[in-house]
Amino acid sequence: MQFPKRLLDGYRAFRSGRLKSEQDRYRELAETGQSPEVMIIGCCDSRVSPEVIFDARPGELFVVRNVANLVPPYETGGTYHGVSAALEFGVGVLKVKHIVVLGHAHCGGVKAFAEETSPISPGDFIGRWMSLIAPAADRVGPRGDMSSAEYLERMEKASVINTLQNLKTFPRLNKLIERGEVKVHGAYFGVALGELSVLDPETGEFWPMKPTE
Numbered sequence: 139m140q141f142p143k144r145l146l147d148g149y150r151a152f153r154s155g156r157l158k159s160e161q162d163r164y165r166e167l168a169e170t171g172q173s174p175e176v177m178i179i180g181c182c183d184s185r186v187s188p189e190v191i192f193d194a195r196p197g198e199l200f201v202v203r204n205v206a207n208l209v210p211p212y213e214t215g216g217t218y219h220g221v222s223a224a225l226e227f228g229v230g231v232l233k234v235k236h237i238v239v240l241g242h243a244h245c246g247g248v249k250a251f252a253e254e255t256s257p258i259s260p261g262d263f264i265g266r267w268m269s270l271i272a273p274a275a276d277r278v279g280p281r282g283d284m285s286s287a288e289y290l291e292r293m294e295k296a297s298v299i300n301t302l303q304n305l306k307t308f309p310r311l312n313k314l315i316e317r318g319e320v321k322v323h324g325a326y327f328g329v330a331l332g333e334l335s336v337l338d339p340e341t342g343e344f345w346p347m348k349p350t351e
């Protein structure tokens with residue numbers, strides 16, 4: 139069998155370890171269904187797993203991940219809309235109370251857009267998808283004297299703000315946001331130090347959260 143050994147080893151560790159303490163919870167969730175209060179829109183990046191960062195148990199987070207944690211603006215064309223479908227399910231069916239857009243440092247998608255590196259080209263999937271951050275790039279402005287690292291961090295953070303704005307283009311969700319029934323949040327994960335910063339919507343600044351109380 140070609141199934142990756144790393145996954146089988148991990149599965150066995152899960153069965154003999156974590157499942158033991160979570161068995162009742164899994165059983166209950168299987169019977170009653172899931173009712174997570176938080177939806178996370180995160181990046182596919184293997185270093186930025188929301189369940190790990192937020193120490194989440196089964197059933198607690200409804201997660202959609204895509205390249206560079208983006209949400210396209212609302213549209214109802216005839217094509218397929220994976221993120222929009224997840225949003226519809228999270229908001230309409232699960233009735234999540236919070237939506238967190240989780241950006242991160244060293245995002246390959248943002249870097250590919252900013253530096254027009256391979257495999258970016260207008261006809262490629264990544265190129266088309268990453269064109270969604272063009273408004274964020276406009277917000278940041280020209281790179282000027284900024285170092286590459288500083289420019290990319292600004293782009294990553296501006297993209298989170300832009301994605302939060304795109305969420306408000308979904309009419310039903312926007313109504314819930316205006317009524318305070320759904321709260322949206324921007325966050326940013328610094329990979330090297332494992333540091334989480336949260337967006338202050340008033341100032342547009344991301345502030346590091348205290349790691350302990």
Ligand SMILES: [Zn+2]
Binds near residue numbers: 182
């Ligand atoms: Zn990323």
